[in-house]
Amino acid sequence: MDLTTLTYIFVGGSFALYFGIAIWAKAGSTGEFYAAGRGVHPVANGMATAADWMSAASFISMAGLIAFKGYDASIFLMGWTGGYVLLALLLAPYLRKFGKFTVPEFVGDRFYSSTARVTAVVCLIVASITYVIGQVKGIGVAFGRFLEVDYATGLVIGMVTVAFYAVLGGMKGVTYTQIAQYCVLICAYTVPAIFISLNLTGSPLPQIGLFSETEGGIAMLTKLDMVITDLGFKEYTAQKGGMMNMLFYTFSLMIGTAGLPHVIIRFFTVPKVRDARASAGWALVFIAILYTTAPAVGAMARLNLMNAIQTGEVGTVEGNLKYEERPQWFKNWEATGLLKFEDKNGDGRIQYYNDKNKDFAAKAAAWGWKGNEMVKVDRDIMVLANPEVAQLPNWVIALVAAGGLAAALSTAAGLLLAISSAVSHDLLKSTFMPEISEKQELMYARLSMIGAIILAGYFGLNPPGFAAQTVALAFGLAASSIFPVLMMGIFSKKMNSTGAIAGMAAGIGSTLLYIFSYKGFFFVKGTELMANTPANHLFGISPEAFGTVGAIINFAVAFIVMNMSAPVPAEIEAMVEDIRIPKGAGAAQDH
C-alpha cells in the first residue's frame, strides 16, 4: 500500500479513537469538566500527564536539537525531567490536598485576596496563551506535512478535532484522549529508534546503544566525534556553552516545568494525596521512555546523516556522495524545502562541512571545496526522516505521522483546558458572576474553551512576530511567577498577600524586562537595548535562562515586603497547616 493511503488510515484511525473516547467520556458536571471527577487512577494520570507535557516540540524537535548541540542539549533533558521531582516533592501532594480546581484558586484562597487571584490568572493566561500559539503552529505544520494539505487547512482540521473532544469532555474527555495519544506517540517514537539502534550498534535498546560499540569496535559516540571533527565541526560530546548559563538554564526549565499550570491541574484529578505523589512518578516514567531515547535518536541520526553524505575518506574526490546518486529520502525532504543543496564548486558531489571553522578552511580550500553545500538541514528532519533513512516499512512512517499529530493535539488540549477553567472558574464564577449555577458555569466553561480555541486558531493563522520566542517566555513566566508563589504558599506560614503579590509582579516584571532588553520590547526588532550575545549577558546568563534569577527576585521581594506589612490572619495559618497533612483530603474536595 502506498504511503499516503497508509498515513490516512493511521491518522484517521487514531482520530476515530479520540472521538469515540470523547463521546464516551462526556462531562456532566463542573467537577468532571475541571478535574475529571477526581477518579483518575495515578498510572492513568501519569500517562495523560506525559502526553499533556510532551508537545510537538518534544516529539519532533528535541532529538534534532540534541543532534546538533550534543552535550549542551543536556540542559533540556535534565531540565524538563528534573522539574517532575520538584512537582512530586514540593507541589503536587499539597495542591491535591487543598482540593480545588485551578492554580489561581489556590493562590487566591491561600493569600486571601482576589487581587492575588487575578494576578495569578493573568500570569497563567499569558504563559498558557504564549505556549499554545507554538502548539497551534505545530499542528498546522504537522497536519500540512503529513496529510499533504496546506498549512491553514491543516490548522483548521486540527482545531476542529481538539474542539470536539475538549469542549465535550472537558478534563474527563481530555484525560482519556491523552492516554490514547500517549500510546500512539510513544510507539511512533520508539519503534524507529529501536531499528536504528539495532542497525548501528546491534543493541535493541537505544539507551544502551548510545553507549555501545559500532561495527569495527569503536564506541558510537567516539565515532561520531571523529566523523564530525574531521569535517570541522566541534566535538559532539564537548561542552560549548558557559558553565554558569548551563546551570541557570537547567534550573529555569526545572522550575518552569513545575510551575506550568496545565501540568499542575492534572494532579487535581487523582482521588488521594498519596496518588498525587505517585502520579508525578508515573508521569516521569512515561516521559523518561521518550527522554532517554531522544539522546540516542539525536546522536545516531546525526551519524547516519554524516555517513550518508560523506561516504568515503574526507578530502578525496570519491569521498563525497554524488548528487545524482542521492537516496530517495533525500529527494523527499528536498521537496519539502527542509533540506537544500547548492553545488558551490560545481563538481556534482555534496560537501557537507563546517565552513565557519577558520582552521579547517585552508584544508577545505586545498580540496577544492568552496563552502558548505548543504545550505539547509532543518533540525526537525532528524526524527521525521529517521524511518526512511533506516529504510523501515511505510507503516512505520505512517505511525510517526500519527504520533506527531497526537503530541501536538494533546498538549494544545491541556493548555486550552487550563485557560478555559481559569476564565470560567476564577474570573466568572469566583470573581465577577458568583451567582451563576453549576449548570451555567459548565456552559461558560465550554464557551470559554471555544473562545480559547478560536483565539489560538486566529494566532495560528496570523502568527505574531514573537511566535518563535514564546516557549522561552512561557517558561520564564511560569518559573518567575507561579512556581515561587506556590512554594511560599505551602512552605511559609507567614507569607502574606502583599508579599506574594509584590513577589509575583517583581519576578515576572524583571524576567520580561531582561528578555525584552535582548530580544526587543514585545519582540519588536530594533527596540532591544543591546545585542543578544553571551558577552553582553549579565554573568553570561542568556534571556532563556533568566527565569531562575526572576524566581530569586520574586522570593527576595516577597520576604522583604512581608516584613513590612500586616501579618497573616490566624485562619490562614491553620489552613496552611491543614494542607500539609494528607488526612481529610476527601472532605476538602466537596465544595
Add this chain to the structure above:
Amino acid sequence: MSDHDGSGYWAANIRLVTWLLVIWAVCSYGFGILLRPALDAMVPFGGVGLGFWFAQQGSIFVFLAIIAIYTKKMAQIDEDFGVHED
C-alpha cells in the same frame, strides 16, 4: 491531632525532602555539569565518560528513583504519625 504531632510530621517530611533534593542536585548539577570533566576522566564509559552519561540519561533515572523513594517513605511517615488517608 495535637500540635506536637503536627510539627513532628512536618519536620520528618522536610528532612526527607531535603535529603532527596540534595541527591537531585548532586546527580544533575553536580555530576552532569559541574563535576563532569573530573568524572569523565575518572570513569571512562561508552566512549565518553560517566559525567556525560549522567547529563544525558543517568540523572533522569536518578529522578525516577527519588520520586519512588519519596512516595514509599512518605506513605510510611503518614502512617507513623497517623495522618494518612483512609
